[in-house]
Every structure is written in C-alpha cells, then in structure tokens.
Amino acid sequence: MLRQFKPAIYIFIVLTLGAGVIYPAIGYVIGQTIFKNQANGSIAYMNKTPVGSYLLGQSFSGNIWFQPRPSAVGYEGNASGASNLALTNPKLIQNIEQLANDYRRQNGLPKTTSVPADAVTASGSGLDADISVANAELQAPRVAKARSISLARVQSMIDRATSTSPSFIFGTKVVNVVTLNLELKEMKLQ
Amino acid sequence: MNVFGGWGFLALIALLVVTAPFLGRYIARVFSDEALAKDTRLNRIEGRMLKTIGVDPKVEQSWKAYAASVVAFSAVSVVFLYATERLQGHLPLNPTHVGAVSPALAINTAVSFVTNTNWQNYAGESTMTMLTQTIGLSVQNFVSGAVGLSVAIALVRGLLRNRSNTIGNFWVDLVRSTTRILLPLSLIFAIILIAQGAVENLTYVKCITTIADGKQCIPGGLVATQEAIKELGTNGGGYFNANSIHPFENPTALTNFAEIYALLVIPFSLPFAFGRLTKRTRDGITIFTTMMVIWIASSLLLLHFEVGTNQLNLVKSSNISSVATAKVLPEGQDLRISATSCAVFASSTTSTSTGAVNCALDSIEPAAGGVALFNMMLGEVSPGGVGSGLYGILIFAILSVFIAGLMVGRTPEYLGKKIQSAEMKLVVIYLLLSPAAIMIFAAIAVILKTAKGAVGNPGSQGLSEIIYSYVSTGNNNGSALGGLAANTDFYNVTQALNMAIGRFGLMIPVLAIAGALAKKQTVPASSGTFNTDKPLFAVILGGTIILLVGLTYFPVLSLGPIMSHLQSAL
Structure with missing residues (x-):
C-alpha cells in the first residue's frame, strides 16, 4: 500500500498540471481570442x-x-x-x-x-x-x-x-x- | 408528440445510437493489449514519463496492487483538495477575498469530488476561489472519471484473461483515460460552450450599473472548461449554485441539448468498447440495448409525470395560463430551457452518475422526482457513470447468469468464466453494502431532530429530500432536492462517509472479482451454455436490475414520492 503513494503523488501532480493548468489555459486563450464577447459574459x-x-x-x-x-x-x-x-x-x-x-x-x-x-x-x-x-x-x-x-x-x-x-x-x-x-x-x- | 417535444428527444437517441459505437471503438483501441504494446511516439513519451517516476508501464498489477493504487491515488486527491479548500484564503486567484471553507464542508466537498459524486453543500460563486475551482475541483472531475474508467477496464480484462494473476496497470489506465479520452473530448466540448456564451475569463466578478440604475455583479471564471468535463466525466458539480440552470453554464437551447448528450455519450459507448475488447460484439450490443431501454423508459415516465400532467390545476383560485404547450408551472425552471428538456435532463443525469440539473428537482412534479430517485436506486447502470456504469451492469450480468443457472441447475458462466461461490459473495457485497449504508444514514437523519429540521418542504416531500440526499450520495450521483439545508456537521460527515462507502466499498469488490476471474481458465461454450448475447438475456438482465431495486427500496419510495404524488392530486 505505502509503495503506491510515490507514484500516486507524482502522477497526481502531472495530471493536475495537465487538467488544471494547461487545459483551462488553452480554453482561456481560445475564448479570449476567438470568442472574446461570449467568453467575457456577453x-x-x-x-x-x-x-x-x-x-x-x-x-x-x-x-x-x-x-x-x-x-x-x-x-x-x-x-x-x-x-x-x-x-x-x-x-x-x-x-x-x-x-x-x-x-x-x-x-x-x-x-x-x-x-x-x-x-x-x-x-x-x-x-x-x-x-x-x-x-x-x-x-x-x-x-x-x-x-x-x-x-x-x-x-x-x-x-x-x-x-x-x-x-x-x-x-x-x-x-x-x-x-x-x-x-x-x-x-x-x- | 408536441407535448413530449418529441423531436429533441428522438434526435438525442439517434445521435447516441450513431456516435456511441465509434467512441466505443476508439476507447477499446486506447486500452487494448495491442495498443499498449505498440511503439508509437505517444506511447514512448508516456512510457518515459512513467519510468522517471518509477512505474514500468509494461509491468501489470495483481488486483490487490491495482486496488491499493486506486485507494492511494484517491487518498492523495482528498488530502490535496481538502488542503486547497482550507488554505484558499491565502492562495492566489482570490479577487473577492473568500475565506477558508469550514472543516466539515471541506471534507464533504473533497470526498464528493474525488468519488465522482459532486454533491454540493455550498454555492460555488460565494464559497470557492477560482484556484480551488480550477486546480482543485475541475482536476477531480477528470481524474475521478478516469479512475472509474480504469476500474471498468480492469474488470473487462479479468473476464478476458486466461489463468492470469494480473489485470493491467492502474497508472497506465489512469493516465490514458485522462489524456487520450477525457481531455480531448472536453476541449472540443468547451469550445462549443464558449462559442454559445459560457464564460471563460479571469475577471471573476465585475460590478456594473444596470439599465434601471441598480447594481449587479456579473460573475466570471474559467467556467466553460469546467462545465465541459462536468458533463463528459459524469461529475455534475456546478461552477455556480444554480448548476446547469445558470445562464453562464448553459446559455442556450443548443448547449442544453449538447450537455445532455455529453453526459450520456461515454457511458453509452462503453458497452461497445467492452464488446470490442472481448471480441464479443453482440454481448456488448445486448448490454447497450438493456441500458438504452431502461433509460428511454425512465425518460418517457419522467416526461409523462412532469410534462403530461396539468400542474396549473394546483392553483385553482387563480387563473394561470401555460407558457408553452405543456401545462407546467415553471417554478425552478428557466424559460430558455423547456420543461421537456428538464425531464430528459433529469432522467439522464440520474441514470448516469452526473447529478447536474437544468431545473430545480424539488419543484418538479413529485412522481417525476420519484423516477429520478428510482434511477439512482438502480445503482446507476442505465448507462451509469464513466466506468462505474459498465462495471455496475457487468456485476448485474454475473448475478443474472447466476440466477438463470440456478433455474436450470447448471454451473453459471459468463464469457467462458465459471461463476462460483467466491465471486458470488463479492457480488452480494457489491449489491448490499451501499443500500445498507444509505438506509441506515437516512434512518438516523429522520430520527435526529436537528437533521430532520433541515428539510425545506413539509410532509412526505421533506422525507423525500432526506432519502434523496443519501441515495444520491451513496450512488455517487450528486443531484439533490435542493430544499434540504444540508450544510451542517451531521450531513457533511454522514454524506462523506456514505459517498466513500458507495465508491470504494463497491470498487474494491469489483477489482477482487476481476482478480478472481482472471485466475480462472476460460472454458469453451457448450450446448448447455446460456447465451448472453441474445435478447432473452437483455430481458433477464433488465428484470434482475429492476426487481432487485424494487424489493430493496419500494417501502421508502411509497412513503416519499408516491405519497407526495397522491397528495398533490395531480
């Protein structure tokens, strides 16, 4: 069980970067460049x-x-x-x-x-x-x-x-x- | 047809039937043994990344190691999320200076998002900072769905392997579920949402002088990207308190339609992935059909109660006219979202483990709310959550062949695996653990004066609110009859326990079953083998699911929604 914590922590960090930083950043850039009006609340x-x-x-x-x-x-x-x-x-x-x-x-x-x-x-x-x-x-x-x-x-x-x-x-x-x-x-x- | 807004519903069914097989084929390709072994560039990058942290992607795990990995990863997630909520006042991206979330609420929310439940005892716009929403809650929307999908794939491997001690590598499955399935689909969906008016900014709150010279503070945040995975990952936790009724989460009739589709598409594609991976396409189609029939039936039933009754009759002394063709009181509904779609959304969100809502369920016709409750009681297998729907219905399939085997006096088998005492014990744990927890917690809540006082509506509807909250948390759904003021220590803690039991108390037996099945030899089908790829099996499977739930929950259904329905005289 304890052996699993090391990969758990590392993979958690990697996936947080991917799904919590890179993914919303792409959404933000697309929103603020192509759909500026909508992304800012119409x-x-x-x-x-x-x-x-x-x-x-x-x-x-x-x-x-x-x-x-x-x-x-x-x-x-x-x-x-x-x-x-x-x-x-x-x-x-x-x-x-x-x-x-x-x-x-x-x-x-x-x-x-x-x-x-x-x-x-x-x-x-x-x-x-x-x-x-x-x-x-x-x-x-x-x-x-x-x-x-x-x-x-x-x-x-x-x-x-x-x-x-x-x-x-x-x-x-x-x-x-x-x-x-x-x-x-x-x-x-x- | 007019009353049922039939075109929208028919279009939804058609779109699912056409697209789910393709997505299923893609998902099967992501997880097949051949795909894992292939030397593609993506596999090399993934392999190198995993190796640097000490995971060899080529080495598979026993069911125990797989389960330990699931638990360890979920524990890390809970700790991180709890810490983020407690420390958010001191962290960046907090322009409105929101303070720490209280300990009981923080633990409830952390467990809620890690278990794919997304029950919310808070209002997002006033309780959570942008940071907590984005790197905390939104990340769990991805990985909790990915964990469910991994466990489902591990069970499929258990059925597939012959005399094997291993059922795959959790870390590989987790990373692949997230990066190759959930992330790309979410990005596409998020762009559609933004184009339609869902917000995606860092302004958070912008206060303006309104047309009539009043004040209004317009909320913001990275909403669209979170909304996309909220539906696709069958999570359901709204960025805002009003969830998918909020105009910034669900701005138009088109996004409304797309959100219902998004929360159904992965669960409906998984039987096809199952058929492909096991090379038994017709078994997959049989399971898909069973799910589809139950979902369509429950949607029609919900439509019948919500849209087919004359709610205007309730206000006899005042002369009220209907807004559209249906005679619905749109209390708790926004007009751009029709009552028809409210019913279809409600049946879909409770048939999956999503729990998002596009109308306030406490204010819909009580029997319609009862159908939503019943969908969750089925254990969410029609089509269920991402992954959890597939492993849930496979457990029911094992039970069904067992019952059928008893009737003809033969050793039951499923996909060439003999079903014996060890597996059946685990199946019984899977089926009884969560209902037992739900009923015990609900019984305590009804007895305790303070807990009972949290209800928002009198009479049997109040009882429904309490029952609904534990059925919803126990089945990792997250929808609510919103009148219940559940942000108390009692509800926060008992719901958190209930969610954890409903998730891990079920996942671990599933993985144990996967391990036990993997060890067995696959026996060739004989003339006495019960065919699990024929319509007769779909009938037995559907019957087993509905009878089992009916027997477990019927008394409480009759005291809650059925009683309310009779009282309301609709």
Whole structure:
C-alpha cells in the first residue's frame, strides 16, 4: 500500500498540471481570442458603458420597464438558485396567487384575466433573462402608457427582442427582458 | 408528440445510437493489449514519463496492487483538495477575498469530488476561489472519471484473461483515460460552450450599473472548461449554485441539448468498447440495448409525470395560463430551457452518475422526482457513470447468469468464466453494502431532530429530500432536492462517509472479482451454455436490475414520492 503513494503523488501532480493548468489555459486563450464577447459574459453596452449581460436578468421596478420573472436571489449576479418550493407546498400556491394578484394590479388587468405561468413562478437560476411572449404582450400597454409612446412601437420592440433560436430543439419562444428594456432606455436618449 | 417535444428527444437517441459505437471503438483501441504494446511516439513519451517516476508501464498489477493504487491515488486527491479548500484564503486567484471553507464542508466537498459524486453543500460563486475551482475541483472531475474508467477496464480484462494473476496497470489506465479520452473530448466540448456564451475569463466578478440604475455583479471564471468535463466525466458539480440552470453554464437551447448528450455519450459507448475488447460484439450490443431501454423508459415516465400532467390545476383560485404547450408551472425552471428538456435532463443525469440539473428537482412534479430517485436506486447502470456504469451492469450480468443457472441447475458462466461461490459473495457485497449504508444514514437523519429540521418542504416531500440526499450520495450521483439545508456537521460527515462507502466499498469488490476471474481458465461454450448475447438475456438482465431495486427500496419510495404524488392530486 505505502509503495503506491510515490507514484500516486507524482502522477497526481502531472495530471493536475495537465487538467488544471494547461487545459483551462488553452480554453482561456481560445475564448479570449476567438470568442472574446461570449467568453467575457456577453456584456450589453450603452454608449460603450457596460450595463449588464444579455444572458443575466436584472431587476426592474416601475411602470416604465418590462418586469422580469420573480427571482429567489433578487437578481444578485454573484448568487444564483431556485426557491426549491415543492408543488405540494401550500406556501408555493400562496406565493403564486399573491404574485398573480400583484401582476394584474400593476398591469391594470381585470381579475378574470389569465396570467402567464412564468410571471408568477421563480426561475431556476434566479437570473432568467427571458419572459414568455404572452407575458411581454400583457405588460406592453402599461409600458406604452407610462412612456407615452404608441403600443405598436412597443410591440415592434417585443418582436425584435423575441428569439427564435431556442425553438431549434427542446425550446420555446422567449422575449429577452434585457434586450427589450435596453432598447427602451436607448430610445429615451434619442 | 408536441407535448413530449418529441423531436429533441428522438434526435438525442439517434445521435447516441450513431456516435456511441465509434467512441466505443476508439476507447477499446486506447486500452487494448495491442495498443499498449505498440511503439508509437505517444506511447514512448508516456512510457518515459512513467519510468522517471518509477512505474514500468509494461509491468501489470495483481488486483490487490491495482486496488491499493486506486485507494492511494484517491487518498492523495482528498488530502490535496481538502488542503486547497482550507488554505484558499491565502492562495492566489482570490479577487473577492473568500475565506477558508469550514472543516466539515471541506471534507464533504473533497470526498464528493474525488468519488465522482459532486454533491454540493455550498454555492460555488460565494464559497470557492477560482484556484480551488480550477486546480482543485475541475482536476477531480477528470481524474475521478478516469479512475472509474480504469476500474471498468480492469474488470473487462479479468473476464478476458486466461489463468492470469494480473489485470493491467492502474497508472497506465489512469493516465490514458485522462489524456487520450477525457481531455480531448472536453476541449472540443468547451469550445462549443464558449462559442454559445459560457464564460471563460479571469475577471471573476465585475460590478456594473444596470439599465434601471441598480447594481449587479456579473460573475466570471474559467467556467466553460469546467462545465465541459462536468458533463463528459459524469461529475455534475456546478461552477455556480444554480448548476446547469445558470445562464453562464448553459446559455442556450443548443448547449442544453449538447450537455445532455455529453453526459450520456461515454457511458453509452462503453458497452461497445467492452464488446470490442472481448471480441464479443453482440454481448456488448445486448448490454447497450438493456441500458438504452431502461433509460428511454425512465425518460418517457419522467416526461409523462412532469410534462403530461396539468400542474396549473394546483392553483385553482387563480387563473394561470401555460407558457408553452405543456401545462407546467415553471417554478425552478428557466424559460430558455423547456420543461421537456428538464425531464430528459433529469432522467439522464440520474441514470448516469452526473447529478447536474437544468431545473430545480424539488419543484418538479413529485412522481417525476420519484423516477429520478428510482434511477439512482438502480445503482446507476442505465448507462451509469464513466466506468462505474459498465462495471455496475457487468456485476448485474454475473448475478443474472447466476440466477438463470440456478433455474436450470447448471454451473453459471459468463464469457467462458465459471461463476462460483467466491465471486458470488463479492457480488452480494457489491449489491448490499451501499443500500445498507444509505438506509441506515437516512434512518438516523429522520430520527435526529436537528437533521430532520433541515428539510425545506413539509410532509412526505421533506422525507423525500432526506432519502434523496443519501441515495444520491451513496450512488455517487450528486443531484439533490435542493430544499434540504444540508450544510451542517451531521450531513457533511454522514454524506462523506456514505459517498466513500458507495465508491470504494463497491470498487474494491469489483477489482477482487476481476482478480478472481482472471485466475480462472476460460472454458469453451457448450450446448448447455446460456447465451448472453441474445435478447432473452437483455430481458433477464433488465428484470434482475429492476426487481432487485424494487424489493430493496419500494417501502421508502411509497412513503416519499408516491405519497407526495397522491397528495398533490395531480
């Protein structure tokens, strides 16, 4: 048994150099030369100032913004995670009902309006940048009114922020809230 | 078909069936005796390197020496990883000034990554430095998979050798698994991930002013390279707390599909490598088919429960509409990752020993979570972890020929090796040791008030969380029902013990079986030999696996997920 420790230590060092230093270094060089934008977090810029990542949701409050999905970590970038509430947990059902009522109130919708499920459930990463198309369209009149712009204009922004790529396989059509709200903000500057 | 998002699932099956035989052939070529003897440049470099540290690659080891090498290497790994976690506060690549990991958590994490479990009682972004992630955890992702693969190859050699005292050289197998299989595949996969948006930088954390003038700190690190081996090595330990739900680990629908494929491809290719090495292609195909059928069945079952039920019914008083075609509440799910892929990912991650998740398993339909639990209870053989899946199913194959032999009253044999009392004793240890440990630890946790208090959901779902945590650690899976707040001394220590028993308590009997089989003479097949390359054997093998697990675990399954399912009225 003891005889095995010498090769164990040496081979451990060699493999650590290979898998822990050389391998990530190659990945780093490829990332920073060929895929610089992606490797650095797909950063969104406004006037050359970084304002977030297209992949990470942010929190937006107020009627002038499209609201992202509920988050268990409050869109803190250096945390991530889900609520882990089970479908059998009464607290989850309570939360959903509360969020549905809030959603209807904020968007001026009648009590009978059906609310898209993504608007009332916390995402898995806590950083979901996407909302459903139905969710965006229900929020559009409120945003248009708060910004005094036409609904058609907001609708065209939603169309531009809707990605078609996830339907490639296994996916659904989604609207990226960061893209959408960034366009709203840029419009204000013009 | 719409409800099941059938195209993605069918494409995945097709891709695996087409590519696994090629990868299997390549893996067989890496480990065959002819390849080891060949005088290629790569072999010369490898040989010279091994010789300088006192290992002669041409000298094979007995099963005892092989096992001692496995244990010594794993011990060195645990010590190094533990030390790195404890000292990380004083080491470089720590821009956010993270302190030392607490002793109990550090030992849990060290054992977890060395045993290919990757159970995580911590959040990566706030607990580990970039150094610990990269030269500590990520390296174990490679070598723990390589150790599993080596042991599987040693068992295949045991079946193959005739009156031999040796089963190969662990150091050669370990180095070859890492450098010729895992590293090249990971590099290719890492590049795909980076191109799609997985991050690979040294910025670590970059704080910015958001669009609505708030603050957000964007995390970074060498994520893509770690993510690649996390799936390919069936490890599953996420760089970030949210694992493969995190947009920087799994940014698009394409990476989501690729990650499911990556965590399945090596385990599914190993039966082909086995068929090639033993020159019994049809035996390999029989094992592959058994694995494939169980995996497809469990995926369909998970899809049925998660996507096929109307979860919106749960919120009767509020009017909630579905997001896509399926009536799923996407609690714990990100929208770019569909509920369909969540189900297929969950069945794949628990059928292998990966344990990565692309949706929060505590929030999926309880019976769907029960299927995930059942997959792990099978001992992860459909297709199982890198290496551990193959040796696991070969142990079940030996048990199956034994049972079949008893039924007709003949001495059972597998691949020309007589299966006798010595091997069967070891097989029984392999099959019972881990379930016994799992049930004992879970029973203690349920009795202890503080341990019981760690559950995050009331009722039978809480029991499921505890059971799941020990089944997951005992089978070296690492997925979790995340509501359980398990970062306590009790869970850290009992889980670490459970992981070590589930890994080495099984590997050592496997190597002993390999040694015992290698010593035997290979007998030619006679008219009374039970054919192990026919569909009938696949049926007996599959039946043995499912019945054995059903009998062991059914009571606890009915108290946990089955009860939750009935309560939820879905």
